[in-house]
Amino acid sequence: MTLHTLSVAELSAGLAARRYSSLELTEHFLGRIAAANPKLNAFITITAEEARAAARAADAERARGAGTALTGVPIAHKDIFCTDGIKTSCGSRMLDNFVAPYDATIVARLRAAGVVMLGKTNMDEFAMGSSNETSWYGPVRNPWDLDRVPGGSSGGSAAAVAARLAPAATGTDTGGSIRQPAALTGITGIKPTYGRVSRFGMVAFASSLDQAGVLAGSAEDCALLLRTMAGFDPRDSTSVDRPVPDYPAELGQPMRGLRIGLVKEFLGDGLDPGTAALIEAGIAVYRKLGAELVEVSCPALPLSVPTYYVVAPAECSSNLSRYDGVRFGYRCQNPRDLLDLYQRSRGEGFGAEVKRRIMTGTYVLSAGYYDAYYLKAQKVRSLINQDFERAFARADLLVCPTAPTPAFKLGDKLDDPITMYLNDIFTIGANLAGLPGLSVPCGFLGGLPVGLQLIGPHFAESRLLAAGHAYQRETDWHRRVPDAYR
């Protein structure tokens, strides 16, 4: 059986033509998950029974001639999205016992469209990490090399799609957590514009940066899923009320005349030469398709990582204050008094990186330091945003690498938080400015995949996906699958 080699678009057509049932498809992927997960650790929870029931319902719906393009297509959800009646851990001991009492909006939307959930994917604890090593459930391994990380924080989703354990998966991106793991595992990932996709039922990390998106085998598959996920949600006060374009229908936009901005600060000296060569080759594909290349400068952009490491921890320290050991989540044994209950429940329930970020955030928000750190970072954030505004006056899309290097070895960056943080140098800017970003595979270095990143203006998802699709019609990097998972 080669069902796992098919794209979401192909599976949709195959289900419509009754070449296979959703139940067969679901069993096929459940079988692959059961075989591969002990090594990859991509899933925290496998929802086999629920998946079979949903697949049967999808088959019945198709038999009635009803359903959507996605009816019966199985996918995986990052374990940050609440799933009604199913454990939602966010990769943390704090929520190891948490059974979500409702569906996140995107889970409900995909469910209503007939999508079958295979399980919940592993992730860095509370989405704080770039290697998937901070998970309470242990690290995820990269299907291209089991000694290497898959990136993070959506590392389980990325590894699952790369190993073809699921045709697509949901993810979230606060500083690069969709795009960076997509790059490190050789798949395609899109972080939409801030506010484009509802965050209701998505466990909060940094509320001015968090956005939900998709990891899949191609830009076309991302378009198919995003069309269903995107849209206004009155239950998320940051959700933007604006029509959702028909992304799959707009994939054919021509590249001729499209102005692609080369971000000077991210393509010059200091970039790993192997990565630089692959990005140049990717840019050459767009030149061949008739795009116009312009150099743009974003001088404040290199400050995006330190800016982020003030803003994101500040917001995280506020958001994670809800975990008090009282209403839900982990509670310590035999608390002496209320203070002891708070301190030990949080001290034992959170892992080292989460505690580090809560403390960083507490410090930068504390009396006497707020102006020097938090307010200052919000001002530099304005400068970064202005850089992007100027760049988009001259360019329709920007191009740069997704990550500075291919996947690194497990343990390599764990002891030095700043080295780990700098891994997100190319992705964080889009989060600070609320912009959509897409990563597409653009080649290999030493057998490991490399990603090319495109960044668009607000709400330019159609253009981004069309550019990704045009690239993927010219190249076949996105079709490569690690030998062990063919």
Add this chain to the structure above:
Amino acid sequence: MSLTRREVEAIAHLARLQITEMELPVYVASLSKILDWVDQLAAVDTSAVTPMAHPLSGEVQRLRADQVTESDHHSRYQANAPQVVAGLYSVPKVIE
């Protein structure tokens, strides 16, 4: 800038996090390093810059009408609580 043990203990207390004796020196070192590194922002001239509070310029968070739109789910939500007594969240005694 270097944080002292006492400062890190104070931050941990503000954040209601128990930090063990073993963990404390690790956080003193890494938090000091992180703050040193973000200090590079201080060199940027931001005198005429408005701080950015929302990633979409011009957008503000929407308010909703103050109307009841949900039914009572409290027993469902309390199913996740570590300890419930007679429909109430139970914690150690606060007032003697």
